[in-house]
Amino acid sequence: MATTTTSAADIRRSNEARCRRILERSQLLDVDDLDWGRVGAVELDPGVIDTLVYMRDVEGFTDSYVVGLAAHKTTLSDPIVHAFLEVWQAEEAAHSQAIAEYLEVYAAARGLDIPPAQASPVPSVPRYERALARVGGPVGTLVAAAHMAWGAANELLTMNGYRLLADQCDDPVLAELLRRIAAQEARHYSFYLLQAEWRLASSRLARTVLPRFLDGSWTPVGVGDGYKTAEEFQRVLAVLNARPESERVIDRMDRRFAALPGFDRLRIYRQAATPAAA
Ligand SMILES: [Fe+2]
Ligand SMILES: [Fe+2]
Numbered sequence: 307m308a309t310t311t312t313s314a315a316d317i318r319r320s321n322e323a324r325c326r327r328i329l330e331r332s333q334l335l336d337v338d339d340l341d342w343g344r345v346g347a348v349e350l351d352p353g354v355i356d357t358l359v360y361m362r363d364v365e366g367f368t369d370s371y372v373v374g375l376a377a378h379k380t381t382l383s384d385p386i387v388h389a390f391l392e393v394w395q396a397e398e399a400a401h402s403q404a405i406a407e408y409l410e411v412y413a414a415a416r417g418l419d420i421p422p423a424q425a426s427p428v429p430s431v432p433r434y435e436r437a438l439a440r441v442g443g444p445v446g447t448l449v450a451a452a453h454m455a456w457g458a459a460n461e462l463l464t465m466n467g468y469r470l471l472a473d474q475c476d477d478p479v480l481a482e483l484l485r486r487i488a489a490q491e492a493r494h495y496s497f498y499l500l501q502a503e504w505r506l507a508s509s510r511l512a513r514t515v516l517p518r519f520l521d522g523s524w525t526p527v528g529v530g531d532g533y534k535t536a537e538e539f540q541r542v543l544a545v546l547n548a549r550p551e552s553e554r555v556i557d558r559m560d561r562r563f564a565a566l567p568g569f570d571r572l573r574i575y576r577q578a579a580t581p582a583a584a
Contacts, residue, residue, distance in 0.1 A: 314504065314507040314508040315508075317503060317504045317507045317508075318504040318507075318508065321500035321501065321503055321504045322386055322500075322504070324496070324500050325386050325390070325497050325500050325501060326386060328390075328493050328496055328497045328500075329386070329389055329390060329393060329497075331493065332393045332397065332493065334396060334397060334400050335397065335400040335401060335404055335486060335487065335490060336486075337404045337407070337483055337486065340479055340482060340483060341479050342411055342479070344478075344479050345408060345411040345412050345415060345477075345479050345480075346411065346412050346414070346415025346416050347415075347477075348476055348477040348478075349416070350412065350475060350476070350477060350480070351474075351475075351476075351545075353541070353544065353545035353548075354471065354474060354475050354480075354545060355409070355412075355418075355420070356541060356542070356545070357467075357471055357542045357545045357546070358405055358408070358409055358471075359409065359420065359421055360528065360534060360538060360539075360541075360542050361401075361405055361464075361467075361468075361528075361542075362402050362405040362406050362409060362423060363402075363423055363424040363528070363534070364527055364528030364533075364534065365398050365399070365401040365402035365405065366399070366402040366423060366424075366426055367426050367427070367528060367533055368394070368395055368398035368399065368402075369395065369399075369426055370426050370427050370428075372391055372394075372395050378446070378449050378450065378453065379446065380446030380447060380449060380450045381449065381450040381453050384450065386501075387450075387454075387501065390497055394494060394497075397490050397494070401487050401490070402423075404483060404487065405483075405487075406423065408479075408480060408483060424534075427531075427532035427533060428532075444509065444511055447505065447508075447509055447511075447512065448509065448511055448512050448515060448516070450505060451502060451505035451506055451509060451512040451516060452512075452516055452519060452520075454498050454499075454501035454502035454505060455498075455502040455506070455516055455520060455566065455569075456520070456524065457494070457498035457501075457502075458495055458498035458499040458501075458502050458563070458566075459520065459524055459563060459574060460526070460527040461491050461492075461494040461495035461498055462495045462499075462559050462562060462563065463526055463527055463559065463575070464488075464491045464527055465488050465491035465492050465494075465495050466488075466555050466559060467542075467546055468484045468485070468487050468488035468491060469484075469485070469488050469555075470546045470549045470551075470552060470555065471484050471545070471546065472484035472485050472488065473549055473551075474545065474546070474548060474549055499566070502566055503566055503567065506566055506567040506568055506569075507567050512568070513567050513568030514568065516568065516569075517568055517569050517571065517572050520569075520572060520574060521572055521574065521577075524574045524578075525578075526539050526578050539578075543578075543579060547579070556575045556576055556579050557576070559575040560572070560573045560574070560575045560576055563575070
């Protein structure tokens with residue numbers, strides 16, 4: 307995270323250089339070398355299977371999310387973001403496919419039925435977003451900053467969720483698969499965070515509006531109309547909360563996100579983990 311004495315232009319230059327390096331390092335998930343013959347040898351907790359089903363579906367929703375992002379000219383006209391969105395879409399699709407493959411092999415080995423994949427909702431952009439999409443200038447900058455901050459929030463959650471699930475699952479093949487996915491989520495998180503940081507550092511409007519916006523409207527990845535319900539997310543959370551380190555992880559995520567300019571009071575992960583407080 308850049309220091310407060312660094313100018314906004316310096317932060318942008320430095321962060322964009324780091325984003326280009328992240329793009330250069332991107333590579334589709336490779337799971338061919340995993341020991342697929344051993345899948346099913348270890349019985350999984352039903353909650354772990356439910357969480358895999360949730361993430362298989364949510365990873366598959368990415369195409370719908372991209373439609374919303376791509377509708378905004380300020381977001382899409384940034385060539386680095388434009389290039390990233392293509393890479394991101396392909397990598398998330400590969401995550402969904404890898405989890406689906408694991409579930410199929412596991413189900414066949416243990417004679418189980420696994421729920422079929424939930425279809426991705428028909429991509430649509432709400433009317434207010436279509437109106438915003440036509441606006442450039444400071445509002446366009448604000449919308450692009452919101453996209454990047456929202457993306458960082460979700461990628462930080464998925465990265466930590468996969469790590470917790472890898473520790474929880476007892477199956478070394480699945481743990482390796484999940485850690486490889488988590489490593490890609492870490493790259494996605496870094497990209498979105500670096501983009502959000504320079505945009506917030508450059509815009510007092512973004513620093514003022516976005517914390518309130520996220521505090522009131524952020525929902526964990528996958529939750530929303532036509533997507534997953536809040537109850538389904540809470541079931542996933544209950545599985546991840548079984549880890550002794552989960553409380554520490556929630557606080558660490560909040561600390562990291564609160565380090566963004568203007569975000570120091572935000573505690574979105576604690577709110578999501580404590581529905582009564584949300
Ligand atoms: Fe993913
Ligand atoms: Fe991701």
